Amino acid sequence: MPLCYEEGGSGLAAWIVRWWRAFVSELLSTALLVLLGVATLVVGEAPLTHPALAFGFVVLINAIAFGPASGAHMNPAVTLAALLYGKIAWDAAIAYFVAQMLGGIVGFGALLALVPNMGATAGCTATALPPVAAAAVEALLTGSLVLIAAGLWAEHDDARPDVTVPIKLGLAIAGLVYAGGPLTGASLNPARSFGPALLHGFWDNHWVYWVGPLGGAALAALLHRWVLTPPRRAPAVPRAESVPLQDKV
Numbered sequence: 001m002p003l004c005y006e007e008g009g010s011g012l013a014a015w016i017v018r019w020w021r022a023f024v025s026e027l028l029s030t031a032l033l034v035l036l037g038v039a040t041l042v043v044g045e046a047p048l049t050h051p052a053l054a055f056g057f058v059v060l061i062n063a064i065a066f067g068p069a070s071g072a073h074m075n076p077a078v079t080l081a082a083l084l085y086g087k088i089a090w091d092a093a094i095a096y097f098v099a100q101m102l103g104g105i106v107g108f109g110a111l112l113a114l115v116p117n118m119g120a121t122a123g124c125t126a127t128a129l130p131p132v133a134a135a136a137v138e139a140l141l142t143g144s145l146v147l148i149a150a151g152l153w154a155e156h157d158d159a160r161p162d163v164t165v166p167i168k169l170g171l172a173i174a175g176l177v178y179a180g181g182p183l184t185g186a187s188l189n190p191a192r193s194f195g196p197a198l199l200h201g202f203w204d205n206h207w208v209y210w211v212g213p214l215g216g217a218a219l220a221a222l223l224h225r226w227v228l229t230p231p232r233r234a235p236a237v238p239r240a241e242s243v244p245l246q247d248k249v
Contacts, residue, residue, distance in 0.1 A: 138212025
């Protein structure tokens with residue numbers, strides 16, 4: 001999650017001073033995710049291995065590079081989950097959402113500039129499933145991702161951070177793309193779908209890639225927080241008379 005900067009003051013100026021790094025981090029990391037991940041899908045027929053490993057490795061890279069500044073959410077669904085899990089305040093969550101959506105547009109816009117002759121819908125998420133079934137698949141995939149993230153949040157220790165977290169998340173993303181790619185394109189991320197849809201003007205069943213990921217993320221975050229996470233026990237306090245009286249002399 002974002003570092004807690006100690007700049008003092010209150011009001012809008014102080015808020016900007018505290019969160020501008022996180023905003024820039026989310027914009028850049030989401031742009032790179034879309035640019036490098038979707039790049040595997042815009043030229044020719046790529047095997048599923050290409051986008052699965054591309055998105056997985058880009059998540060790994062971004063988690064290391066941008067994690068200290070913002071937590072490297074790169075995804076409005078993950079930010080919604082963090083909000084419901086109590087890991088981020090609502091005002092910061094809104095800023096993250098804006099940054100991620102802008103990042104998705106910037107990332108795909110850069111890819112269009114690099115590959116101007118791509119197809120009319122290249123890089124867009126689409127499905128051959130009925131829309132409701134596709135939304136359910138996206139909810140399942142994104143919910144699985146959020147369960148992993150929530151487990152990592154629950155076990156996080158500032159004094160002893162888990163340096164393998166980027167590897168775990170990258171492998172999880174790759175596996176979920178393998179699982180859902182043939183069904184829905186495995187977006188798991190409204191920002192990833194929105195950039196190509198906006199710049200190509202392709203909106204067929206676009207709601208699937210909002211309702212599915214956001215709904216799955218919300219349900220998974222609440223499930224993990226209120227059902228799967230046991231309450232933390234307070235450390236035991238020794239009794240006053242736990243030492244024999246003769247040993248106190």
